[in-house]
Amino acid sequence: MIWSKRGISVSIDALRAIQSLLPDAEIVQSDAPADDSYGGAYGEAPCIAAAECVEGRTLRAHRVVGEPEVRFAGFLDGIQRARIECHRNGVPIVEGRVAAAIRVRVNRRFTTWGHRIPIVSRRLYMPLVFLQCEGRTEIDGFDIVDTSYDDRTKALVSRHPGALRAVAFERVGRDRDEAERNLAELWCSAGDAEPLFIDGGISGSGRVASASCAVGVIKSHQTLFADGDALEVVMSLRRGERSSVFAPPSTRRHSVISWYLRLRDPRGHDAMFGLVRIEASVGGDVASRANEISRWVLAEAAPLSLPDSRWDRMAYGIRDCEQFLRAIA
Amino acid sequence: MTQALGRVVATERKPNTPHEFHFWTALDSPVGIGTIVRVDGRRPVNGQIPRVYGIVTEGFSYTDLVTPLHDVMSHDGAPESAGFASAERAEIRLYSAAVLRQIPEEPLQPVPMGDVFLALEEDVNIALRMDGYLRDGSNTGIPIGVYRAGGTDATIFLDADFLVGPEAAHLNITGVSGLATKTSAVEWLLSSLFAHFPDSRGSIAAVCFNVKGPDLCFLDLPGKLDDGDRALYDKMGVPARPFENVHYYAPYAARGYALNTLRSNEALAHNVTPLTWGLREVLQYAEVLLNRDDIDAKADALIDFITRSVIDQSFTDPMLSRAHVVQSFADLEDWFRDVLRGLENGNKESWRTHHVATIRKVRNRLSNISVRCAGLVTDSGPVSDLPFGEFEDRATYVVDVANLEEDAQDLIFARVVSKLREHLERRDLGVKHVVVFVDELNKYAPGDGPDTYVRKMLLDIAERGRYLGLVLFSAQQFRSQGHKRVVGNSGTSVFGRMDPDELAAPGYAVLSPATRTKLATLEKGQLMIRHPHFTQPIFVRFPRPAVMAGRLGAEQFPQGGEVSLDVAVYRSLRARDSSVTLQAVEDAIGLHDEGDVLRALAVTLKERPSDVLGVFRARLPKRITQSVQARPQVAALRGGRGDDPYGAAR
Numbered sequence A: 001m002i003w004s005k006r007g008i009s010v011s012i013d014a015l016r017a018i019q020s021l022l023p024d025a026e027i028v029q030s031d032a033p034a035d036d037s038y039g040g041a042y043g044e045a046p047c048i049a050a051a052e053c054v055e056g057r058t059l060r061a062h063r064v065v066g067e068p069e070v071r072f073a074g075f076l077d078g079i080q081r082a083r084i085e086c087h088r089n090g091v092p093i094v095e096g097r098v099a100a101a102i103r104v105r106v107n108r109r110f111t112t113w114g115h116r117i118p119i120v121s122r123r124l125y126m127p128l129v130f131l132q133c134e135g136r137t138e139i140d141g142f143d144i145v146d147t148s149y150d151d152r153t154k155a156l157v158s159r160h161p162g163a164l165r166a167v168a169f170e171r172v173g174r175d176r177d178e179a180e181r182n183l184a185e186l187w188c189s190a191g192d193a194e195p196l197f198i199d200g201g202i203s204g205s206g207r208v209a210s211a212s213c214a215v216g217v218i219k220s221h222q223t224l225f226a227d228g229d230a231l232e233v234v235m236s237l238r239r240g241e242r243s244s245v246f247a248p249p250s251t252r253r254h255s256v257i258s259w260y261l262r263l264r265d266p267r268g269h270d271a272m273f274g275l276v277r278i279e280a281s282v283g284g285d286v287a288s289r290a291n292e293i294s295r296w297v298l299a300e301a302a303p304l305s306l307p308d309s310r311w312d313r314m315a316y317g318i319r320d321c322e323q324f325l326r327a328i329a
Numbered sequence B: 001m002t003q004a005l006g007r008v009v010a011t012e013r014k015p016n017t018p019h020e021f022h023f024w025t026a027l028d029s030p031v032g033i034g035t036i037v038r039v040d041g042r043r044p045v046n047g048q049i050p051r052v053y054g055i056v057t058e059g060f061s062y063t064d065l066v067t068p069l070h071d072v073m074s075h076d077g078a079p080e081s082a083g084f085a086s087a088e089r090a091e092i093r094l095y096s097a098a099v100l101r102q103i104p105e106e107p108l109q110p111v112p113m114g115d116v117f118l119a120l121e122e123d124v125n126i127a128l129r130m131d132g133y134l135r136d137g138s139n140t141g142i143p144i145g146v147y148r149a150g151g152t153d154a155t156i157f158l159d160a161d162f163l164v165g166p167e168a169a170h171l172n173i174t175g176v177s178g179l180a181t182k183t184s185a186v187e188w189l190l191s192s193l194f195a196h197f198p199d200s201r202g203s204i205a206a207v208c209f210n211v212k213g214p215d216l217c218f219l220d221l222p223g224k225l226d227d228g229d230r231a232l233y234d235k236m237g238v239p240a241r242p243f244e245n246v247h248y249y250a251p252y253a254a255r256g257y258a259l260n261t262l263r264s265n266e267a268l269a270h271n272v273t274p275l276t277w278g279l280r281e282v283l284q285y286a287e288v289l290l291n292r293d294d295i296d297a298k299a300d301a302l303i304d305f306i307t308r309s310v311i312d313q314s315f316t317d318p319m320l321s322r323a324h325v326v327q328s329f330a331d332l333e334d335w336f337r338d339v340l341r342g343l344e345n346g347n348k349e350s351w352r353t354h355h356v357a358t359i360r361k362v363r364n365r366l367s368n369i370s371v372r373c374a375g376l377v378t379d380s381g382p383v384s385d386l387p388f389g390e391f392e393d394r395a396t397y398v399v400d401v402a403n404l405e406e407d408a409q410d411l412i413f414a415r416v417v418s419k420l421r422e423h424l425e426r427r428d429l430g431v432k433h434v435v436v437f438v439d440e441l442n443k444y445a446p447g448d449g450p451d452t453y454v455r456k457m458l459l460d461i462a463e464r465g466r467y468l469g470l471v472l473f474s475a476q477q478f479r480s481q482g483h484k485r486v487v488g489n490s491g492t493s494v495f496g497r498m499d500p501d502e503l504a505a506p507g508y509a510v511l512s513p514a515t516r517t518k519l520a521t522l523e524k525g526q527l528m529i530r531h532p533h534f535t536q537p538i539f540v541r542f543p544r545p546a547v548m549a550g551r552l553g554a555e556q557f558p559q560g561g562e563v564s565l566d567v568a569v570y571r572s573l574r575a576r577d578s579s580v581t582l583q584a585v586e587d588a589i590g591l592h593d594e595g596d597v598l599r600a601l602a603v604t605l606k607e608r609p610s611d612v613l614g615v616f617r618a619r620l621p622k623r624i625t626q627s628v629q630a631r632p633q634v635a636a637l638r639g640g641r642g643d644d645p646y647g648a649a650r
């Protein structure tokens, strides 16, 4: 690492690798440019999707019965960091770092699972077509991820630097998902795996989606799986209440069951305050499973994850995991 | 190789410097304030991996909590529910350590990042630079205590050359009454000093002033030790035994013939010697007893004249009614009376340049001395003193001044210390080094108050004693109230449990708040040591002294009651010769007057003859001896005891 003028750390080894390939690339020393200078934002747009209710006929609020119970033994999270290190004529070359870890709770304190080195990777994300070096897969030990083509449509991405950047950043995000998935699968493959608290959904992996130990807790609600009256029910859940269980539409993903749960009293707050969506594997009596898992998740409402801005929805174990990953990656 | 127990960390806000660094440890690590640690650097400097030794001076712990309010919110304001939280917050133990030593010493750099280890015994030796004086062949280490942390048990040594001279000298110990174990620590250190003072540095003895109760009255009797104490003695190689060669000195009580000491039980009389001084001994130190304003140049001249031309010689003057031989306060009083009468008769204002008022004043003051120091100063002249010139190696001479008036204490201090000094200067004391132990230094060398003779004398030892082998071990409750230069000249400073108010004095500002807190809560048997070789104060443990505690001794050996002259003499003589009987002494004394008896006793004790009783008898004036001889029948009637040398001689 070297320090640039403004005190930002620049990965000197990544830069060397890039420059060996593209000697005329411009080094970006400043902080990441604000999104709006690139135009095109990335990420999904908010939307509402209908979901089939699997607990009764209509979605309604249920009081979680019983005391919160501390059951989660591990917390899984991943982080990603993407930064434009260089550009050549506006074509961004992004260094992406991805890390994921499971932190297990021993005597109410967290340590890294299995004392294994957590998954950490550094790769270079670049549209090789626009840099005239197609076919490269590696420079100086750095894996190259070609971001020239859109994954879904297989079409060449627009040469707009904003579009290129969005694709690169999205790929970094996907790599992170993969790292998380790998770890989750590893945990679930153990015979008598204890409950694992996963930050985000679990439907991305068949093995995880079907594991009874895996519980996904989703904090962001870009897509709301409730329309019409159901949406009203979800928005007006009170603390300690959950929605009926539903099955999120599973076009590309593996089927799971899901429900909304309110962790904190939303009075005087935003409608999403303390609202999480939980995903669990299909099987058993959905109502009692949802109630039981809700009790587990409610038990993680303290300690608070402040000063994180998502503290109303973020379990402390996940914050710990994230802090740990930031410290090592 | 042991496991690392911490890692050095430095941030812009809390950077490391050449003299301080920071490290974190696991929550359950054995590190605490005063723990010595070693840092192994990661990158070589000039081809050498730097090693840094430090002592923990401050500790911090915190969690990732940004404000306490977040914790309140976490538990809905209900503390009782906090115990059930699913997880504990991330928490840190962060320590600051002061650098003791860096290797290599040059270039002196800020402490590097690295792993932190608990210092092992050999690390402690290096960290405190003890390796310099513990070498085979030139070992001048004097154990003062054991440093303990984690599994490490390391003996901490003082350097004799810096404790007893000539490089530095003196030791001062501070701490609150009863809990600081000041007196005990000095007793322990004296045993250690006697056991370890290197032969190459010559002989050493101690003179202790017992200033408080029975404190030092039983140094030759075994005390109660527990297994922990014995382990410490073993570890430090000091025999857990009371002092072997102890001599007690105490003046007589103001009235009667008992010695004015708590060690007056007959069973312990064998090494107690009366301390009595005559006119000559006292006049030399008259200054001690005369206040500043008493003693002007004129009075001084008169005292000087008396000392040089009157005492111990035949003095004649046309004005006087007769020739005077002044040998005692009584003789001196007669002489004064004669002088004043002569002046009155001749209607004169002055005699030999001395004004009548000056003569009156000096007479008043001097005759007062024998009253104020009754018991110590004999009116009639027998002198019994410390064995200046015949001091023995590793012997302890205890002068009990605990029950004396302040004047008498001052006089004893002044004369004993001055005599030690004179003899050491002439190198004929009998030993090469003397440790003088003065407890309650505040009283004798206070920071404020009048500049007394005793204070000047203590200051003189503090400043020049180390060249002479005259070493001051002093103790007091409040160091800040002691005379700055007396205390400040102590090369070694020891601190026991301290009073928080005392710790607020400016002198302690150099210590970290945590170190001060530790000092204010030190257990008995723990001390903080500052010594010239140690760049930071070190905490040690020391064992109870292996001598009988004063209070216990006073219970087991209650004070002897009032004694008659006969019994007093009998006890003194029997201490030298166990075959002496009371009957024989009574017979020898017969009708002799008290003054003659005491004089004969003093002379006998001084001569230390083999035939104690015979010499005592011989030293009594002739005239009376005849009357003793006139009573043989009485002795014969009662006697016939073969163990009576007096009876047997006839």
Ligand SMILES: Nc1ncnc2c1ncn2[C@@H]1O[C@H](COP(=O)(O)OP(=O)(O)OP(=O)(O)O)[C@@H](O)[C@H]1O
Binding pocket: B175, B176, B177, B178, B179, B180, B181, B182, B183, B184, B185, B212, B477, B524, B525, B526, B542, B543, B544, B545, B549
């Ligand atoms: N090494 C030790 N470990 C534990 N206790 C000890 C140790 N040394 C002495 N003590 C105990 O501490 C008590 C006080 O000791 P000491 O008389 O030496 O204190 P001090 O500081 O001289 O008190 P003061 O100011 O009253 O003269 C004694 O009862 C003694 O038994």
Ligand SMILES: [Mg+2]
Binding pocket: B182, B183, B184, B215, B439
């Ligand atoms: Mg004491």
